[in-house]
Amino acid sequence: MVADGETFQERAKGRDVRTSNIVAAKAVANAVRTSLGPRGMDKLMQLPSGEVLISNDGATILSKMNVLHPAAKMLVELSQSQDIEAGDGTTTVVVIAGALLESCGMLLSKGIHPAAIASSFVKAVESATKVLEDMSRPVDLNDREALINAVHTCLSSKVVSQNSDLLAPIAVDSVLGVLGDAEDRSKATNVDLRDVRMVRQIGGTVDDTELVNGLVFNKGSTKSAGGPAQIENAKIALIQFCLSAPKTDMDNNVVVSDYAAMDRILRDERKFILGLCKKIKKSGANVVLIQKSILRDAYNELSLHFLAKMGILVVTDIERPDVEFICRTLGCSPVAHPDGMSPDKLGTAAHVGDVALPGSGHKVVKFTGVKNPGRTMTVLLRGSNDLVLAEADRSVHDAQCVVRSLVKKRALIAGGGAAEIEASLRLRDMALGTTGVDSYCMKAFADALEAIPYTLAENAGMRPVDIVTELRRRHAAGDCGTGIDVKRGQVSDMYELDVVQPLLVSTSALNLSTETVCMLLKIDDLVVVQ
């Protein structure tokens, strides 16, 4: 039969394209690897608009980087995909992909066919996933402590890590609040994070961030015409019609022929608006939310004046996309026509009022004591400047994603590089048990996985070689939970330190990066088309 068939004579072009892809993808991985882990550094990005952004989140950094090379673009997409799937581990996924590609370069230079590498990698990742699943520990969603621990691990690498004692419970409670009571929690398979509304308010510090079981608007109530600022037992109407002079869809001209007519028009307008306001009052509403309108004024001074006189609190400029969320939170339904005003369309809240935020003195409207039939949550984020605020927002979102990953797949796994080392060790064992290309590729895959603990140690200023070999030794001895304790600069059991992360984050990082690497491997040509 065929002797030594496994020689791959590639075309010079194919090799060049592949090398250039690997180099480009590795460059991207190198750009973000220093941000991995609790001692990872942040990146400052200056956007073309002149805006400045500081982030530690891999997906955010990469999405702002204007990469040109097609292979680099794929890595950027990879991290976004991890963001969607698991929300966390966006840097990890890119670092793994970079390490895998580095191994590929080595395997290719040995003359192993790219397709063979790809299929071996797929086998390797399947085994690695199994290893991770075996070492993970199941978690109950009602075990709030465990969830908070997982969130702590995620937040430890962010700017806001000092505040993680405050933010972690907020993230956990907000997602659990959306899920509902214990029974619903056990049934849930996914969470829509859009049910948690993030309201950013500059001023104060991150410590002032709070979770509101209700609704917070980014601005205070409109009080240019006076009117109440606090309402107890509020009955809330959300109106989509405009409280201003009538306007038809066709062009209209009001023809004024004499002086008396002018007075009459002014009087008419007054009467018309008063009529609208009376209808609102009649329904029993004492808080009115007015949807923004682009076609005409949603409100004018006159209508505000009338509403103030009637003792109604007014919040203006509600965006249409927010309407759904507001309705679900307050239990009201939007009213599109004045005649449709009726008491059953109103939502209720125990208290509605302006709250001056500590620090800035800026006011926001807060709705508390809502019935909340739609299970929504609001997080009011505070921060001393835009950069901190934006980063805090991303961090809390990542933290919520961690909880969501646990809802999707209820298992926790040791962090601090423990999972990767364990998978790497087991794969190496398996490589010894197989022959041929598979064995070689599996070993290369195992080596690539060590990039995570290696980078983690490097970023923490430890000696990576010492740490990684020590980890290997401990894992070989059976301590599968051993990882890098970055804070103390040593190796210890991660489960004891409660450094845990969702299993989904680790498995999805492995699977997604392998998928992308396989795709990159199979490319042998770059064709420029129109």
Place this chain on the structure above:
Amino acid sequence: MEQAFMEQGTTVDKGENARLASFVGAIAIADLVKTTLGPKGMDKILQRVSEQDQSVSVTNDGATILRSINIDNAAAKVLVDIAKVQDDEVGDGTTTVAVLCGELLREAEKLVAQRIHPQTISAGWRIARQCAREALEASAVDNGADETKFRDDLFRIARTTLSSKLLTHQKDYFANLAVDAVMRLKGSPNLDHIQVLKKAGGQLRDSYLEDGFLLDKSIGVGQPHRVENAKILIANTSMDTDKIKIYGSRVRVDSMQKVAEIEEAEKEKMRAKCGKIVAHGCNVFINRQLIYNLPESIFAEKGIMAIEHADFDGVERLAAVTGGEVVSTFDRPDLVTLGECKVIEEVMIGEDKVIRLGGCKSGEACTIVLRGASSHVLDEAERSLHDALCILQATVKEPRSVYGGGCTEILMASSIDRRVDETPGKKALAMSAFARALRELPAIVADNGGYDSAELVTQLRAAHAAGNTTFGLDMYNGTIGDMQELGVMESYKSKLAALLSASEAAEMILRCDDIIKAAPRQREPMY
């Protein structure tokens, strides 16, 4: 000489030059795509460079590559065209057809160098083609009558198609998916009923077949989020106020009161329209255009689920799968057929909520939800799946199948070789050239896999000569093997179409001796 009667700027290539240009162009194109052939074929990055579009796609699909590149060579364009035709006809084998044509021309070049007249070559090719066709037909297996066997065939064909694509690692999974989807169609020729929805995130393995139809939209505020036994009115109408469509129309009034009255009248019209819609007895209203606040709240009051801004494709497909029709006037409820389905509800895929219509009137409807690491993976997965669906559908119509893995090519080549022995004259040379070109295909597949092609193809020939006519390349072990056992099947129709169109195109290119390029039309300078 041509200058005497042709417009200025026209160029003419003649005889030797013209033929050379054709050969070079066609062979270059074939070489470009030939590395994508077979289960270990490579992919290409397509980098777009136009001003608006700088995007990148990664593909293994011959038709996609050929469609995208810009070429300025007549013969190369012919190759692109036949690949397109193959894509339209059967959906798969697009690379094969271009490569086969290229290989035929490569052989023809040698024959022409031996001073054999192109007409003689094409005469020989025709005999060879006929001979190959007969061999192909004789080897085809028809399992159309036996349902379980046929399903097995379909599964194998899908697997073979997918094995050369991105989905190769999950080919069993996706082959099943594709077969299930096509079997649901029950022979209906409309692939529209299979919707492919791409959602980034997750792995390819997380893709699944959803019974029913998914609509990537959201339900209006305050309306029911789950409707059972839905009666769906699908419309394409503007649900903002019906403006009087007279240019420059305006109203002149002398008091505010009247403006208010007109505004009220406008709203009243809207209300009347909504009333008419409700009178159809529907409980779900899906509109292609926006639905504004007022009608939305009216529908909410009536407990009707209203979905706005379903795009054009979505609306047409919805009409097809729910058995309704797209309506834009609402005066005659008795003439309108409403779409029906068992249940409409919201489901979550990844981070997004989509609306699922389950138990549609036409049971064929289904959606394949594709998940993957990036949009490139998703796009390529969609293309691969589309190829598989097309080929399966073609097989449902023409149930015969043949063995893949280069088996059929060798079979045809051997059959031609036998005929060569009986054919006197120079035609015989052309015929053996045809056989050589056919044998090139398994050789390329082997080369792409990094195997010794000369060794494998000769072994394969010997196996066929020894009577093992189901033998082909086993690309996973780098040996030859029985394709029947390995389950490598291809559609007869696709093979036949590839054979015929490649040889016809090659013949056409071969017979040309002049290339006349018309002068480009002068553009008016822009000042």
